[in-house]
Amino acid sequence: MNNKQINVLILGSGGREHALAWKIAQSPLLNKLYCAPGNPGSATCATNLPVDISCFEDIKQLVLHHNMDMVVVGPEDPLVSGIVDFFASDPELSRCFVVGPTQLAAQLEGSKEFAKAFMQRHSIPTASYASFSTSQVEEAVAYLTHVKAPYVLKADGLAAGKGVVILSDIKAAKQEVRNILGGKFGSAGNRIVIEEFLEGIELSLFFLTDGKSYQILPQAKDYKRIGDGDTGLNTGGMGAVSPVPFADDLFLKKVEESIIRPTVAGLASEKIDYKGFVFVGLMNCKGDPYVIEYNVRLGDPETEVLMPRIQSDLLALLVALSNGNLSREKLTIAPDYALTVVMASGGYPQAFKKEYPIEGLNITEEGAIVFQAGTKYLNDTIVTSGGRVLAVTAKHPDLAGAIDKAYRLLHSIEFKDAYYRKDVGQDLLSL
Ligand code: AMP
Ligand code: GLY
Numbered sequence: 001m002n003n004k005q006i007n008v009l010i011l012g013s014g015g016r017e018h019a020l021a022w023k024i025a026q027s028p029l030l031n032k033l034y035c036a037p038g039n040p041g042s043a044t045c046a047t048n049l050p051v052d053i054s055c056f057e058d059i060k061q062l063v064l065h066h067n068m069d070m071v072v073v074g075p076e077d078p079l080v081s082g083i084v085d086f087f088a089s090d091p092e093l094s095r096c097f098v099v100g101p102t103q104l105a106a107q108l109e110g111s112k113e114f115a116k117a118f119m120q121r122h123s124i125p126t127a128s129y130a131s132f133s134t135s136q137v138e139e140a141v142a143y144l145t146h147v148k149a150p151y152v153l154k155a156d157g158l159a160a161g162k163g164v165v166i167l168s169d170i171k172a173a174k175q176e177v178r179n180i181l182g183g184k185f186g187s188a189g190n191r192i193v194i195e196e197f198l199e200g201i202e203l204s205l206f207f208l209t210d211g212k213s214y215q216i217l218p219q220a221k222d223y224k225r226i227g228d229g230d231t232g233l234n235t236g237g238m239g240a241v242s243p244v245p246f247a248d249d250l251f252l253k254k255v256e257e258s259i260i261r262p263t264v265a266g267l268a269s270e271k272i273d274y275k276g277f278v279f280v281g282l283m284n285c286k287g288d289p290y291v292i293e294y295n296v297r298l299g300d301p302e303t304e305v306l307m308p309r310i311q312s313d314l315l316a317l318l319v320a321l322s323n324g325n326l327s328r329e330k331l332t333i334a335p336d337y338a339l340t341v342v343m344a345s346g347g348y349p350q351a352f353k354k355e356y357p358i359e360g361l362n363i364t365e366e367g368a369i370v371f372q373a374g375t376k377y378l379n380d381t382i383v384t385s386g387g388r389v390l391a392v393t394a395k396h397p398d399l400a401g402a403i404d405k406a407y408r409l410l411h412s413i414e415f416k417d418a419y420y421r422k423d424v425g426q427d428l429l430s431l
Helices: 015-024 056-065 083-088 112-121 134-144 170-181 186-190 249-269 302-309 314-323 399-411
Strands: 006-012 030-037 070-073 097-101 129-133 151-155 164-167 191-195 201-209 214-216 225-227 231-234 239-242 274-285 288-295 337-345 368-372 375-378 381-384 388-396
Touching: 006 015, 006 056, 006 314, 015 030, 015 302, 015 314, 015 368, 015 388, 030 056, 056 083, 070 083, 070 314, 083 097, 097 314, 112 129, 112 191, 112 288, 129 134, 129 170, 134 170, 134 191, 151 170, 164 170, 170 186, 170 191, 186 191, 201 249, 201 302, 201 314, 214 249, 239 302, 249 274, 249 288, 274 314, 302 337, 302 368, 302 388, 337 399, 368 399, 388 399
Parallel strands: 006 030, 006 070, 070 097
Antiparallel strands: 097 274, 129 191, 151 164, 151 191, 201 214, 201 274, 225 231, 239 337, 274 288, 337 388, 368 388, 375 381
16 A cells, blocks of 8 residues: 555444544544444544444445545454455455454454464463363363363353353352353354463553564553442443553563564464454463453553554554555554543443433543543434443543543533443552
8 A cells, every 4th residue: 555645444333443533533644534333423533434334245335435445443343254355355345455354363353262272382371271062061061170260161252242251169160161052152152162260460462463573552451340449240341541550561571572473473374364453361470471362453442542642653554564564663652641431321231221411522631532432413412322431531641640630531521320430540550
C-alpha cells in the first residue's frame, strides 16, 4: 500500500472501536474513516455505516462502494470466521488490506487446544494441560483425580468469554466436565481443555506482527469482575490501566524473549499467515511470565488505555504492516498513565434495562476522553443500549492523578442506574 490518502473501515461497535477510530482519525495519512456499524461515539470521528459484520458479502459491497484501502477488525468473530481469507480469495478485494490473522491463525483464539498445542510445540511457557473430546467424558473425569485443585476447565471454542470455569471442589469439577462436554456451551464444548492452575497477577500484553517482525504495544491491566476488590461475576472488563507497574523492564524482557519472539517465529516456521494484533493474557508467576490465552485482536477496555498512550501514527504502523515493513517503524509510547473506568447499565452482566438518556458527554478537558461502547441515538438523544455503556478515560503523568481525573470526569456523567467499580487502579498504587 502506498502512503497516499487512505480510506479505512473499522469493524465493530464498542468502546474499542471508538478508541481505534479516535486514534486513526488523527493520522495525516487518512483520507476517509468509516466505522461499521459503529456507535454515536465513533460517529464523532468517522462515518458510521450500518452493516451486519458477520455478513462478509455486505462488507465487500461497502469496501467496493467506498474504495476502502484497509479494514481494521475489532472483535474476534469475523477473524475466526475467516474474513482475511475471504478478502484474499476475491480478486475484486485484492487492493484492500485486512488487519488480522487468517482463519487458521485465528485458531489461536478460536481453539484453546490449538493454542496450547502451538505453545507446546514452540516451548512457550503456559500451564500444563490435557484435552478431551465428547467421546472421552470418563477419561476427562478420571484425569481430574491426577491433578491438583483448583481445577481449570475450558471449553475449547469461543463461548462469549464465559467458557472458563475454575472450581476447587473435585465433585463440582467432575460435574462441570460432564456439563461442558454435554453441551453447556454448545459446540464450543466439543472439546475440553483441563489446565494446571497458575497463581500470580494477570496482565494483558499487546503486539503487532507482520509474521516476521513485531512491534510491542503498551501493556495493560484489565478489571474483569463486576465488583470492587475483584468480586462477583466475570464481565467483558470494567476498567483498565496502562502501564502496569509490576511489569518492570526485566519482566518485559522475559516476555519478549520467552513469549513474543517464539510466537512470531513459531507462526513463521509453520507458515501460518498473521498480519495483525496479538493480545496475550499473561500471568506473572513470581516474576516469570506464563501465557493464559492468546486473542487475535485488541482487548476491550484495554484499547481505551492503549490508544491514548501511543504517540506514533497508528495508521502509518498499519500501512507498514501491510507492506511487511513493520520492523522499520519506530513506535513511541507516552510515559503517562492512562486509566479507564467502565460505566455500565445497572444489572450488567446479567439482565439490565436500556434506552436511558446519558447526560454530560460533552467533556473537552485535555487528556480526558469518553469512549462510547453501548450507546445509540434515540431521536436526537444519546441513550444507553448495552451492558458496558461508556469507558471514561483519563491520562495523567502519575497513577494517582489518572485515578482522580477519571473518577472526577465520571461523576460529571449521568444515566439512570449507572454502575461502575470504585477501585480501578487502587491495587496498583502501593506497587
Ligand atoms: P481465559 O478466557 O482463558 O482468559 O480465562 C479467563 C480467566 O480465567 C483468566 O483471565 C484467568 O483469570 C483465569 N484463568 C484461565 N486460565 C487459568 C489458569 N491456568 N490458572 C489460573 N487462572 C486461569
Ligand atoms: N478485556 C478482555 C478482552 O477484551 O477480552
